[in-house]
Amino acid sequence: MRFEYTVTTQNFTTAGEASSNTKKTLKLLGIDSKIIRKASIMAYEAEMNIAIHSEGGKILLDIEPGLITITALDQGPGIENIDLAMKEGYSTAPHEIREMGFGAGMGLPNMRRCADTFDITSNPGGKTCVVMTLTI
Ligand SMILES: Nc1ncnc2c1ncn2[C@@H]1O[C@H](COP(=O)(O)OP(=O)(O)OP(=O)(O)O)[C@@H](O)[C@H]1O
């Protein structure tokens, strides 16, 4: 079963909708609350990264027997140095974004911590794709 949620860039009115819809869907499907808590953090951080750092994209939620996969895919501009981006506290968020409470540089490390498997692919000028799974 696949659900797809669009994330618009720089729209802080709609930002958060993709992850709250992800959470709603998992609840409706009767998924365990501990799994929902992790999936919600993963989807929220992925969504905010798309809204803040990319030109827009989508969150895909795939549910199969025994496995939830959350994929965050955007239209660029990509990440120059993934090792650096994965470090706690590293952020390129500008001043206005930090004033809204984002930009602690904790999103990607938190996603990796919550997920059972975590994979990020990106290149400068290209798209960024984050694939995360939870065993259920
Ligand atoms: N989808 C993306 N496209 C381009 N760059 C990204 C993307 N996701 C993350 N990055 C880069 O990786 C850095 C680290 O991301 P991370 O989510 O850990 O922190 P943050 O978004 O800056 O702050 P926080 O998530 O704590 O609010 C970002 O500042 C940005 O430079």
Ligand SMILES: [Mg+2]
């Ligand atoms: Mg982030």
